[in-house]
Amino acid sequence: MSQWSGGEETWGKAYDSxxxxxxxxxxxxxxxxxxxxxLLALLATAAELAGPYLVKVAIDEHFTQATxxxxxxxxxxxxxxxxxxxxxxxxxxxxxxxxxxxxxxxxSDAARYTVVRDGPQLALVEGDVPRDAEGTLVLGSDGxxxxxxxxGAALPAHRLSGEEVLALWAPTIQAxxxxxxxxxxxxxxxxxxxxxxxxxxxxxxxxxxxxxxxETYAHLLRLPLAVLDRHPTGRLVTRVTNDTETLNEMYANVxxxxxxxxxxxxxxxxxxxxxxxxxxLLALSTVPLVLxxxxxxxxxxxxAFRQVRQLLSRINGALSETLSGIRVxxxxxxxxxxxxxxxxxxxxxxxxxxxxxxxxxLFRPMMDFIYALGLAALLWWGGGAVVRGAVTFGVLYAxxxxxxxxxxxxxxxxxxxxxxxxxxxxAERIFQxxxxxNPLPDPPDPVPLSRVRGEIAFRNVWFAYRGEEWVLKDISxxxxxxxxxxxxxxxxxxxxxxxxxxxxxxxxxRGAVLxxxxxxxxxxxxxxxxxxxFVLQDAFLFAGTIRDNIRLFQEDVxxxxxxxxxxAIGAHDFIARLPGGxxxxxxxxxxxxxxxxxxxxxFARALVRDPAILVLDEATAHVxxxxxxxxxxxxxxxxxxxxxxxxxxxxxxxxxxxxxLVLHKGRxxxxxxHDELMRRGGLYRTLxxxxxxxxxxGGA
Numbered sequence: 283m284s285q286w287s288g289g290e291e292t293w294g295k296a297y298d299s300x301x302x303x304x305x306x307x308x309x310x311x312x313x314x315x316x317x318x319x320x321l322l323a324l325l326a327t328a329a330e331l332a333g334p335y336l337v338k339v340a341i342d343e344h345f346t347q348a349t350x351x352x353x354x355x356x357x358x359x360x361x362x363x364x365x366x367x368x369x370x371x372x373x374x375x376x377x378x379x380x381x382x383x384x385x386x387x388x389x390s391d392a393a394r395y396t397v398v399r400d401g402p403q404l405a406l407v408e409g410d411v412p413r414d415a416e417g418t419l420v421l422g423s424d425g426x427x428x429x430x431x432x433x434g435a436a437l438p439a440h441r442l443s444g445e446e447v448l449a450l451w452a453p454t455i456q457a458x459x460x461x462x463x464x465x466x467x468x469x470x471x472x473x474x475x476x477x478x479x480x481x482x483x484x485x486x487x488x489x490x491x492x493x494x495x496x497e498t499y500a501h502l503l504r505l506p507l508a509v510l511d512r513h514p515t516g517r518l519v520t521r522v523t524n525d526t527e528t529l530n531e532m533y534a535n536v537x538x539x540x541x542x543x544x545x546x547x548x549x550x551x552x553x554x555x556x557x558x559x560x561x562x563l564l565a566l567s568t569v570p571l572v573l574x575x576x577x578x579x580x581x582x583x584x585x586a587f588r589q590v591r592q593l594l595s596r597i598n599g600a601l602s603e604t605l606s607g608i609r610v611x612x613x614x615x616x617x618x619x620x621x622x623x624x625x626x627x628x629x630x631x632x633x634x635x636x637x638x639x640x641x642x643x644l645f646r647p648m649m650d651f652i653y654a655l656g657l658a659a660l661l662w663w664g665g666g667a668v669v670r671g672a673v674t675f676g677v678l679y680a681x682x683x684x685x686x687x688x689x690x691x692x693x694x695x696x697x698x699x700x701x702x703x704x705x706x707x708x709a710e711r712i713f714q715x716x717x718x719x720n721p722l723p724d725p726p727d728p729v730p731l732s733r734v735r736g737e738i739a740f741r742n743v744w745f746a747y748r749g750e751e752w753v754l755k756d757i758s759x760x761x762x763x764x765x766x767x768x769x770x771x772x773x774x775x776x777x778x779x780x781x782x783x784x785x786x787x788x789x790x791x792r793g794a795v796l797x798x799x800x801x802x803x804x805x806x807x808x809x810x811x812x813x814x815x816f817v818l819q820d821a822f823l824f825a826g827t828i829r830d831n832i833r834l835f836q837e838d839v840x841x842x843x844x845x846x847x848x849x850a851i852g853a854h855d856f857i858a859r860l861p862g863g864x865x866x867x868x869x870x871x872x873x874x875x876x877x878x879x880x881x882x883x884x885f886a887r888a889l890v891r892d893p894a895i896l897v898l899d900e901a902t903a904h905v906x907x908x909x910x911x912x913x914x915x916x917x918x919x920x921x922x923x924x925x926x927x928x929x930x931x932x933x934x935x936x937x938x939x940x941x942x943l944v945l946h947k948g949r950x951x952x953x954x955x956h957d958e959l960m961r962r963g964g965l966y967r968t969l970x971x972x973x974x975x976x977x978x979x980g981g982a
Contacts, residue, residue, distance in 0.1 A: 304709070331549045333465060333472070350394065398417070494529065528707075588703075593634055764924065766940050814894075827867060942954065
């Protein structure tokens with residue numbers, strides 16, 4: 283017995299590693315695409331991490347460095363990568379550039395120059411002024427003056443014109459422009475790589491969902507009625523639609539982004555440690571608070587979200603039930619009571635949703651507060667370190683930027699955790715359905731069934747839908763090829779069950795059902811049902827056209843065969859009157875046709891393949907008297923040369939049957955022709971007389 287409940291309230295773990303492994307297993311068919319997506323995610327992460335580092339380089343090497351120069355000695359060689367600027371016939375090399383080239387040691391006696399500022403004034407001082415030295419700049423009208431240091435020293439100073447400033451800063455400006463170009467390039471690269479990665483993995487996600495939906499739908503079609511009858515149709519539809527779409531959300535939003543976010547977090551920590559391990563410890567000191575808040579949110583939100591889903595399921599169930607029985611609701615004037623019933627569930631759902639919203643709304647501000655604590659600690663200690671010269675301003679800026687990026691995926695955790703919870707519940711339900719075993723498998727070595735004579739035999743058949751609540755008890759009879767038999771009896775006598783067993787919608791617990799001497803369990807179900815034409819009491823039509831519903835999308839059935847069958851059963855006349863004729867549209871479940879018209883189309887559908895066995899389960903129950911007369915005449919023609927089994931509530935319609943089997947409480951009580959059974963004066967005669975009196979009373 284399957285353990286699948288099919289219920290909407292199934293709720294397993296928030297994260298189930300077994301289910302996740304199975305979900306990820308669907309990505310194996312796209313291993314190369316996934317590997318490329320991982321590589322793109324790595325490159326995109328590297329590009330995003332490069333941005334703050336480039337700004338750090340610009341700040342530390344160009345914006346905050348004291349501008350000091352050393353005079354190039356006459357004839358001294360300078361490497362090509364060290365820029366030389368000219369000021370009033372003097373060639374100068376910036377001290378930082380000279381350090382990079384290792385020239386200062388060789389130029390120890392060369393003159394030094396320092397750029398100082400006094401308000402808007404910029405002047406070049408002849409001498410090496412320390413970075414944190416205090417002094418006073420005094421300039422004359424001719425642009426010459428002195429810079430007096432705090433210890434009383436006086437150094438010659440020269441006001442710099444706009445052209446001279448541009449000349450001195452030309453290498454810095456060029457370097458900053460190069461960094462700006464690199465920054466723009468990494469932004470474009472990060473965008474292109476991130477877009478490509480998202481598009482690639484989202485495409486993989488869509489292909490996985492396509493495959494999963496195909497497998498689920500195909501499995502549903504393969505499951506026998508013995509399984510499908512145990513589960514509400516709405517819940518089965520939800521498996522194929524809503525649950526697979528929920529998994530699509532997980533693949534597209536959680537897994538794709540989680541991959542990049544994971545690389546981002548690891549990359550940020552790595553870059554932080556490389557820049558300054560002390561600031562890294564300070565910046566990440568709030569991680570325990572983040573973990574604590576995350577655990578709290580996971581525990582509380584899971585209960586709240588589960589309650590919301592359960593109540594939503596109840597709303598869907600109540601709404602579906604009300605709409606399905608809306609005629610009964612109107613006939614008995616129960617609109618107010620049904621409204622109150624749904625309103626109570628809706629109010630409970632509203633309360634649970636508010637609680638879930640409260641928790642979700644609290645989580646993000648909590649993460650923002652923890653981020654602010656980490657930022658405050660970073661500014662407090664890092665700012666002091668910058669003042670002391672232990673840390674550069676560019677490093678502090680980079681840490682602030684990396685800390686902000688570190689918290690971005692954490693802030694998205696609430697939404698992704700919700701999606702993950704939904705996905706785990708949906709995956710559990712889908713895999714439970716996919717793992718549902720088929721209790722009626724085709725045999726491994728089926729007997730071929732190319733032609734059927736139409737002999738049917740039930741040998742000591744016992745059958746129960748549940749346990750040992752026997753619906754059929756020791757049923758035995760044989761139908762010869764071309765013979766017409768009728769099954770009659772009270773409701774629940776087992777008439778329709780016999781037909782279900784003949785088509786092998788269920789298997790018998792005891793005994794055997796044989797076609798042409800072969801047990802139906804030894805036949806492929808498709809071969810068996812290809813030779814049986816079945817007309818149900820409630821004719822089901824698909825959305826499409828009348829031609830499609832008769833052909834049932836089998837292209838080998840010709841239009842001529844369709845029209846020939848329809849003329850034979852009296853359906854052609856009403857079809858010809860419809861706009862479009864055989865191509866007239868049919869709405870869902872045939873709602874734009876009368877019950878009798880739907881039944882005639884179903885009758886034509888059963889006969890168009892010329893089956894060897896024809897089964898009619900109350901086939902004339904919904905047609906008028908004149909249509910029934912035409913169908914009876916057509917049935918007499920259609921049943922010639924083929925085995926026919928008829929279940930009919932109106933006993934007058936089965937008088938022509940070669941034999942009539944009277945069932946009572948799961949057993950065959952009588953068997954014979956109409957005349958033989960009437961002469962016998964048993965149960966059949968009692969049923970005929972009782973029905974005749976009811977018809978007389980109804981016509982009176």
